Amino acid sequence: MIGRRDFLGLSAANLAAAMGANPLALATAQQTPLPTVLKPDEWTALEALCGILLPPVNGVSTRDAGVANFIDKFLLHEGADQLPIYRRGLHLGNAYALTIGTPSWSALGEGEQVRWVEQLEDGALSGMAGPEQQVLFQSLWFNTLLGFLAAPSHGGNVNHAGWRAISFPGHLHMQGGITDDEVAGKPAE
Amino acid sequence: MTTGTEWDVCVIGSGAGGGVMAERLSAAGMKVVVLERGRHYSPDAFLHQDELGNVIRQDFFLPDYRETQRETSADKALPGKYSLMAQTVGGGTVHWGSWSWRFRPDEFRVASTDGVVAGSSLVDWPIGYDELKPYYDLAEQTLGMSGLAGSNPFAAPGHNPYPNPAHVYRPASRLIEKGAQALDLHPFPIPMAINSRIYGGRGKCMNSGFCSSFGCPVQAKASSLAIHIPAALATGNCTLLANCQAVELVEGEGDRLRGVRYLDSEGREQLLRARQIVLSAGSIGTTQLLLQSTSSRFPRGLLNNNDQVGRNLMCHVFAMVNFEMEAPSLSALGPPGNVAVDDFHPSDSRRGFVRGGVIGEAIEATPIVSALKAGGYLRRDRRVWGRELSDYLSRYPHIGGLIMVGEDLPVADNRIDLDPDHRDSQGLPLPRITHQRHDNDIRLARYFEQRMGEIARAGGASKTWATDYTGVKTGSGHIMGTCRMGDDPETSVLNRWCRAHDISNLWVVDGSCFPTSGGYNPTLTIYANAYRVADHFVALNSKGELS
Ligand SMILES: Cc1cc2nc3c(=O)[nH]c(=O)nc-3n(C[C@H](O)[C@H](O)[C@H](O)COP(=O)(O)OP(=O)(O)OC[C@H]3O[C@@H](n4cnc5c(N)ncnc54)[C@H](O)[C@@H]3O)c2cc1C
Ligand code: SF4
Numbered sequence: 177m178i179g180r181r182d183f184l185g186l187s188a189a190n191l192a193a194a195m196g197a198n199p200l201a202l203a204t205a206q207q208t209p210l211p212t213v214l215k216p217d218e219w220t221a222l223e224a225l226c227g228i229l230l231p232p233v234n235g236v237s238t239r240d241a242g243v244a245n246f247i248d249k250f251l252l253h254e255g256a257d258q259l260p261i262y263r264r265g266l267h268l269g270n271a272y273a274l275t276i277g278t279p280s281w282s283a284l285g286e287g288e289q290v291r292w293v294e295q296l297e298d299g300a301l302s303g304m305a306g307p308e309q310q311v312l313f314q315s316l317w318f319n320t321l322l323g324f325l326a327a328p329s330h331g332g333n334v335n336h337a338g339w340r341a342i343s344f345p346g347h348l349h350m351q352g353g354i355t356d357d358e359v360a361g362k363p364a365e
Numbered sequence: 366m367t368t369g370t371e372w373d374v375c376v377i378g379s380g381a382g383g384g385v386m387a388e389r390l391s392a393a394g395m396k397v398v399v400l401e402r403g404r405h406y407s408p409d410a411f412l413h414q415d416e417l418g419n420v421i422r423q424d425f426f427l428p429d430y431r432e433t434q435r436e437t438s439a440d441k442a443l444p445g446k447y448s449l450m451a452q453t454v455g456g457g458t459v460h461w462g463s464w465s466w467r468f469r470p471d472e473f474r475v476a477s478t479d480g481v482v483a484g485s486s487l488v489d490w491p492i493g494y495d496e497l498k499p500y501y502d503l504a505e506q507t508l509g510m511s512g513l514a515g516s517n518p519f520a521a522p523g524h525n526p527y528p529n530p531a532h533v534y535r536p537a538s539r540l541i542e543k544g545a546q547a548l549d550l551h552p553f554p555i556p557m558a559i560n561s562r563i564y565g566g567r568g569k570c571m572n573s574g575f576c577s578s579f580g581c582p583v584q585a586k587a588s589s590l591a592i593h594i595p596a597a598l599a600t601g602n603c604t605l606l607a608n609c610q611a612v613e614l615v616e617g618e619g620d621r622l623r624g625v626r627y628l629d630s631e632g633r634e635q636l637l638r639a640r641q642i643v644l645s646a647g648s649i650g651t652t653q654l655l656l657q658s659t660s661s662r663f664p665r666g667l668l669n670n671n672d673q674v675g676r677n678l679m680c681h682v683f684a685m686v687n688f689e690m691e692a693p694s695l696s697a698l699g700p701p702g703n704v705a706v707d708d709f710h711p712s713d714s715r716r717g718f719v720r721g722g723v724i725g726e727a728i729e730a731t732p733i734v735s736a737l738k739a740g741g742y743l744r745r746d747r748r749v750w751g752r753e754l755s756d757y758l759s760r761y762p763h764i765g766g767l768i769m770v771g772e773d774l775p776v777a778d779n780r781i782d783l784d785p786d787h788r789d790s791q792g793l794p795l796p797r798i799t800h801q802r803h804d805n806d807i808r809l810a811r812y813f814e815q816r817m818g819e820i821a822r823a824g825g826a827s828k829t830w831a832t833d834y835t836g837v838k839t840g841s842g843h844i845m846g847t848c849r850m851g852d853d854p855e856t857s858v859l860n861r862w863c864r865a866h867d868i869s870n871l872w873v874v875d876g877s878c879f880p881t882s883g884g885y886n887p888t889l890t891i892y893a894n895a896y897r898v899a900d901h902f903v904a905l906n907s908k909g910e911l912s
Contacts, residue, residue, distance in 0.1 A: 327415035342761040353571025
């Protein structure tokens with residue numbers, strides 16, 4: 177299993193390499209907030225999954241921040257090689273819901289959803305190889321945070337929703353910077 | 366294709382070492398050409414950077430750079446972007462954090478101070494602090510350093526005043542200051558190469574947070590891009606060839622190089638002739654180029670008949686402690702970090718390790734990096750999601766941090782070589798990083814984690830937590846060693862003037878010449894050493910001793 181420590185390493189290296197530069201991704205993310213690779217049922221399941229991984233922060237949800245859109249654009253470009261894993265995982269979730277008489281993964285109760293994600297993290301769901309489940313979990317976790325907190329040009333953090341949720345002021349260089357007094361915590365005159 | 370001109374000097378790489386060499390040699394009247402593999406940005410381009418592009422994906426400064434990495438020679442090396450070193454005009458000085466320190470005198474004499482440490486390849490430098498001191502003075506003035514000279518009782522002696530006052534403390538800095546004082550330590554402002562007021566024709570810092578890992582849109586942050594390369598070009602004696610990657614150093618008659626083979630911005634091969642060649646491509650780039658340049662005289666790569674090129678790779682060891690405070694920390698604002706504590710720097714083997722490091726207010730305040738450290742806050746590796754993750758993110762405005770930059774020990778087997786299995790888009794072998802930490806590094810990091818936690822708690826932090834950074838290798842950005850300078854040609858690559866032992870017209874002036882790493886960020890020392898070498902170079906040239 178990939179430990180968090182390894183994951184920190186991964187995020188700075190292998191993942192970064194896997195997600196190399198792609199100006200097309202930026203362009204598409206800016207053009208459309210609509211699904212480009214994910215089908216409607218996949219998109220809905222993904223939105224619900226992101227909401228379980230990261231419930232609202234100060235009232236701002238991953239849906240408010242457009243995290244699913246960020247991931248959709250990622251899967252179109254940098255993460256295209258991960259699309260099959262996402263697809264298998266999302267279908268697995270929807271199929272699981274059906275087996276217990278619920279129409280889709282997003283319609284499951286929160287407790288059920290949490291238990292399913294725990295099993296995904298542990299690689300313990302049936303119907304998909306364990307290590308593949310763990311790769312999917314790590315990627316989902318990572319991309320949920322990116323979609324919430326990366327600059328809006330990448331398709332998530334819509335209207336700076338994620339930044340507002342954590343009181344991050346954004347790219348201050350573009351806003352003309354701030355004074356020494358403000359850094360020091362003194363109110364601006 | 367061969368271009369007709371024979372240049373006096375070809376400088377390869379335009380970072381800390383290359384920038385100074387280009388400026389000083391062209392100012393002395395030599396005709397200099399600078400080959401730089403990266404793009405030449407104008408500062409306004411830096412307004413369009415963001416955390417995902419610069420810090421996580423690294424596609425802004427390293428669009429198509431790759432290397433491989435492994436722990437030991439028994440492991441398979443995996444491709445990726447590990448080193449974070451900007452490939453651009455100005456090199457790593459464009460996106461550095463700019464913390465700038467002089468090494469202490471004992472940091473040039475580690476073998477004499479600490480003796481033999483099993484498993485390490487400790488040596489003394491062939492030069493000492495006194496020789497470098499005037500060049501530290503010069504570098505500090507040129508870079509427009511901000512700080513308070515004399516405020517660190519553990520610093521190297523004889524400091525001149527900094528040209529600019531220290532930056533203001535934010536609430537997180539004040540908590541650290543208070544904690545350190547409560548423990549009878551000596552907090553002081555971090556010396557930074559960032560303008561705290563307009564200086565040297567460059568702007569004052571806008572206090573805008575996205576700083577380390579980012580280029581500076583107003584050039585308040587000193588860099589070779591903002592200072593040395595423009596000064597070199599202004600002499601009229603320097604030509605900058607950006608987007609041009611050197612691929613081979615070409616041997617000439619006797620013990621001399623004839624020139625450099627490079628790929629121009631269109632990917633066409635060119636040959637450039639120069640009387641003297643200064644290699645400043647950074648510890649990895651320099652090694653890569655030397656090893657790529659083979660001949661019957663140097664079958665294992667240029668200067669590598671003693672198998673020393675690429676060895677003794679160092680990258681510092683880091684420790685990281687975050688803390689939560691009641692008031693807003695304002696850690697997302699200002700330049701990177703503001704307050705330091707250096708009381709634990711002097712080597713003391715009674716602590717269970719040799720050498721030491723400096724503690725500074727942490728610079729990692731960007732949102733994604735902070736979010737990725739949630740596991741440290743929750744103190745677990747798994748189930749780092751759900752409501753507790755949201756709760757952690759909501760605390761972002763109250764989080765501050767401390768980071769320790771520690772001296773790592775040189776180890777002969779830690780090295781850069783060429784990966785036989787992986788090639789880049791030009792068909793050239795990728796540089797391969799083999800690096801395993803010496804136990805001393807780990808013990809040092811753990812000791813500092815404890816001290817940093819104590820400081821934060823004594824200052825009133827409600828919670829502290831550590832994130833293990835000992836696994837960070839060249840990703841530290843502090844990449845040193847690989848072409849040691851020394852007096853013995855059997856065990857070093859360069860002499861005390863950073864001139865190759867084996868090739869009379871080749872000089873290596875960047876972080877690769879460091880015999881040991883010092884317990885401070887390295888770049889002021891790279892700058893100061895480059896000024897020293899440039900003076901020597903100009904003196905030899907004016908005596909007609911550089912043919
Ligand atoms: C995020 C970050 C923060 C940092 N913060 C600090 C700090 O606060 N304080 C500090 O002291 N240090 C800091 N550093 C380290 C600092 O950036 C380096 O120590 C310094 O830049 C090294 O200088 P150098 O001359 O060895 O090489 P570099 O600055 O790396 O320059 C080498 C240049 O050579 C070019 N090159 C490589 N190969 C070729 C080739 N084949 N042909 C042509 N050109 C080539 C590269 O593109 C590059 O421009 C930081 C580094 C990073 C990544
Ligand atoms: S914080 Fe200051 S030094 Fe850093 S990039 Fe912004 S203006 Fe430049």
